Amino acid sequence: METSQTFQTNPLGQNADIFHENQLVLYNDSVNTYNFVRSVLMKICQHEPEQAEQCTLIVHLNGKCSVKKGSLRQLRPFLRGLLRNGLQVEII
Numbered sequence: 001m002e003t004s005q006t007f008q009t010n011p012l013g014q015n016a017d018i019f020h021e022n023q024l025v026l027y028n029d030s031v032n033t034y035n036f037v038r039s040v041l042m043k044i045c046q047h048e049p050e051q052a053e054q055c056t057l058i059v060h061l062n063g064k065c066s067v068k069k070g071s072l073r074q075l076r077p078f079l080r081g082l083l084r085n086g087l088q089v090e091i092i
Contacts, residue, residue, distance in 0.1 A: 024068040024075045027088040028059045037087065041067060044081035 024045075026037075034056055041052040045068055058065035067089075068078050075091050082089045 020071065021069050022072055022075055022091050023066040024070075024078055024082075025090055025092055026055065026059050026065050026067045026082065027090075028063045029088050032086060034060060040082065040085045040087060044085065045078055 026041075032040075037059065038049075038052045038056045041047045041055055042049060045052075047055065047067070055065045055067050068075055072091060079089055079091055
């Protein structure tokens with residue numbers, strides 16, 4: 001029996017899995033202050049003050065928050081910037 005694999009492609013003919021939407025998740029920690037996290041989100045992720053405030057509150061209350069969505073290629077620079085500032089983040 002012969003099997004074949006099919007891949008979805010975008011209009012440019014590239015594999016769709018390259019463009020799969022991932023999430024950059026920020027986790028709560030006991031080291032960084034609320035204001036520091038908020039300012040880093042504004043600086044690194046270009047969040048507006050209200051968005052940074054909401055994300056920081058969600059992290060504080062729930063332990064984690066998705067702060068950005070996009071492809072791996074799009075999210076890696078944000079991941080590196082947040083890690084350089086001592087925040088606990090991962091791409092899922």
